[in-house]
Amino acid sequence: MQTTIDQYQAVIRAAAESKTPLRIRGGGTKDFYGNPAAEQNSTLLDMTDYNGIVDYEPTELVITARAGTRLADLEVELDRHGQMLAFEPPHFGSAATLGGCVAAGLSGPRRAAAGSVRDFVLGVRLLDGKGEDLHFGGQVMKNVAGYDVSRLMAGSMGTLGVLLEVSLKVLPKPAIETTLCMAMDEAAAIEKMNQWAGKPLPVSATCFADGQLFVRLSGAEPAVRAAQVKLGGETLVDDMVFWRSVREHTHGFFQPDKPLWRLSIKSTTPSLLLAGRQLLEWNGGLRWLSTDDGEDAEAIRAAAKEAGGHATLFRHNKSGISVFHPLPSGMMKIHRALKEKFDPSGILNPGRLYSEI
Known part of the structure; x- marks a missing residue:
């Protein structure tokens, strides 16, 4: 597998030198999510060849696997030992990978009770925008002095680094x-x-x-x-x-031909008076909104902000607006500083999370 890493490093260094954007991709089941990746004048970095479980000790409730490992294969192995990924990640297709799961940062129905994907990330191995092989965290919960960089990768959409390996805390399946x-x-x-x-x-x-x-x-x-x-x-x-x-969004509510918004708000918020149909999860803290094309994005985001949260255009973005809720200037400054530190040439999935990074 070191040969594969060497190849990835060579691609990253060549891209950094030529300022060529890299499209980091696993199984591609979440290509619809986030701002569109730049395809013209870019290079695809396919992570599916770097796969397999590196270390798994069921008695320690920790598993380490390569980023290209299929989620389905990972869950089969955990199930053999009566264990599970407690944050219940969506796959959105059989080719879904561990790296894509962490990069997207999405959690399923059990999230309100068990925690998010970020809560279960113990350590990561990644390549930064200069091709350097970096390790953060470890395989136990209390192993971090200073910033917990490993969990920073959850939800970063591949803009900060190319995930190679991830260590996750797992839990026993309920009786x-x-x-x-x-x-x-x-x-x-x-x-x-x-x-x-x-x-x-x-x-x-x-x-x-x-x-x-x-x-x-x-x-x-x-x-x-x-x-x-x-x-x-x-x-x-x-x-x-x-x-x-x-x-997996195969429920009848989720219509692929309609825009789908994901509103993360205070769970006690009363019914949101927005046009379209809604489905509630996480005790009311997650509200899916299925709308018609042309619905007012500003009104939807204003309602989410008023409810103490934010709104993401999860699927079917034809309007060209930013998928993720706009950040305050101070928060965007932090994001830019992180991007500059991990990816000084700005080649890793540029614009996938925010157009500014």
Whole structure:
């Protein structure tokens, strides 16, 4: 595998010298996400050849794998030992890779209960914009003195470095899981989700759509059965299929021909009066908005800001606006400084996160 790294380094150094943009790509299942990559006068850096599990000790709950490793293969190996990626990352296709998962920084239905992908990153190995081979973090939780650079890579969209290897904390799979379904309106669902989130209940995921609230319970059987009696509702058959459809956006709500917004806001925010259909996750902290073309992006972002959060045009960006919520000038200054430090020639996925970097 060192030969592969040598090849990557040679490509990066040549690109830096000629100021040629690099399009860093794994399985390509998240090409739709983020600002469009520059394809003209750019070079593709395919990471899928650098794959495989480097180290996995189930008793330590830590796995280290190469960036090109398919998420599906990683999860099969974890499942053999009764373990899982607790942040439940979306794949959006069978070719999804570990590097793409971390670079995109996306988490699935379990995020509100377990944490985000950033919370589980323990260490990374990467190539910076000069082709230097760098290591950050390690394989234990308390191993950082100073800035936790490894977690900085989560959600950076490949603009700060080319991920080579990632060490992740994993968790045991719950003994049992069951999903309850109950009819109610959105206001009642928001109230219930936040009420239950403040109690010692084994709630691992919530979803509200089309007048139905879905609540997943996970954990030891006595705790799950007791919560099931306490919360009521009907037991959902094939609940694994349902949650996979929410995670992978194959649920009927997610229409690929319509713009899809992702609003991350305070979970207690009342119903947002925005045009289009909405699906709520994370106890109301994540609100998906499916709209028609031409909807006012400024109004959507103003509503998200008013609710203490931000809005991302997650899919179907035909308007040419910035996908990610604009940053305050002070925050953008920090982003630019980080970009300059890790990628002084500005060749790594330029503009993929923000046009300024």
